[in-house]
Amino acid sequence: MTRSTVTTPPPGAVPPETHPDAPGPGQPLGPHYSRCFGCGPDHPTGLHFEASSPDGLTVTAQFTVGENHQGAPGLAHGGVLAAAMDEALGSSIWLLRKPYVTGRLETDFLRPVPVGTRLFVKAWCTGISGRKAYLEGEARMGAPDGPVAVRAAALFIEVTIDHFVEHGDVSGHEFEVNP
Ligand SMILES: CCCCCCCCCC(=O)SCCNC(=O)CCNC(=O)[C@H](O)C(C)(C)COP(=O)(O)OP(=O)(O)OC[C@H]1O[C@@H](n2cnc3c(N)ncnc32)[C@H](O)[C@@H]1OP(=O)(O)O
Numbered sequence: 650m651t652r653s654t655v656t657t658p659p660p661g662a663v664p665p666e667t668h669p670d671a672p673g674p675g676q677p678l679g680p681h682y683s684r685c686f687g688c689g690p691d692h693p694t695g696l697h698f699e700a701s702s703p704d705g706l707t708v709t710a711q712f713t714v715g716e717n718h719q720g721a722p723g724l725a726h727g728g729v730l731a732a733a734m735d736e737a738l739g740s741s742i743w744l745l746r747k748p749y750v751t752g753r754l755e756t757d758f759l760r761p762v763p764v765g766t767r768l769f770v771k772a773w774c775t776g777i778s779g780r781k782a783y784l785e786g787e788a789r790m791g792a793p794d795g796p797v798a799v800r801a802a803a804l805f806i807e808v809t810i811d812h813f814v815e816h817g818d819v820s821g822h823e824f825e826v827n828p
Pocket residue numbers: 655680681735736737738739740743749750751752753780781804806808825826827
């Protein structure tokens with residue numbers, strides 16, 4: 650994909666290391682917050698991601714583009730696809746069990762995605778440098794080896810849990826890292 654130097658690991662970046670508490674290979678990641686637009690089972694119009702990690706470092710996830718995800722008639726909204734990439738990238742960095750937020754998200758939209766399409770999303774970390782994590786991902790249509798619809802690259806920034814307490818509304822909500 651075309652990506653900027655901002656989302657490219659600099660010299661000296663180190664590979665990610667999965668946290669021992671991260672789900673084992675093939676185990677479902679589960680939702681981090683029940684009302685999350687990406688993974689929350691209680692979100693009425695969300696993506697309802699089903700995610701797991703085959704190797705403790707990569708995240709694979711699936712969802713079906715629905716009626717509520719349209720931009721043009723019958724086609725997925727680009728912002729919804731970007732949200733799906735953000736969710737997959739965020740899930741992959743959560744395998745490190747450190748709190749990160751998206752600083753920059755770059756997306757290439759390669760194909761229109763019709764409503765009803767099952768998208769197979771994959772995300773992985775390409776390096777860590779201090780508080781910065783560099784991530785890449787892709788979404789394929791219809792099958793894990795189907796045509797690529799979206800590619801993404803991102804810079805995530807490590808924060809403390811206080812980030813969510815100070816800026817969010819965590820009262821009465823059960824969540825992991827990103828409320
Ligand atoms: C199971 C879990 C699954 C989770 C899935 C969830 C997926 C969704 C994830 C999200 O969408 S998170 C929500 C969207 N993101 C945000 O709301 C973040 C809003 N931004 C902020 O809160 C702050 O700007 C941020 C914490 C990112 C950075 O503020 P800080 O004051 O902590 O750090 P600072 O601004 O000093 O930046 C630290 C470094 O990152 C760099 N940086 C930060 N933002 C950048 C940016 N946008 N582009 C390029 N570089 C950036 C910055 O230049 C600097 O580089 P240097 O250390 O080299 O000087």
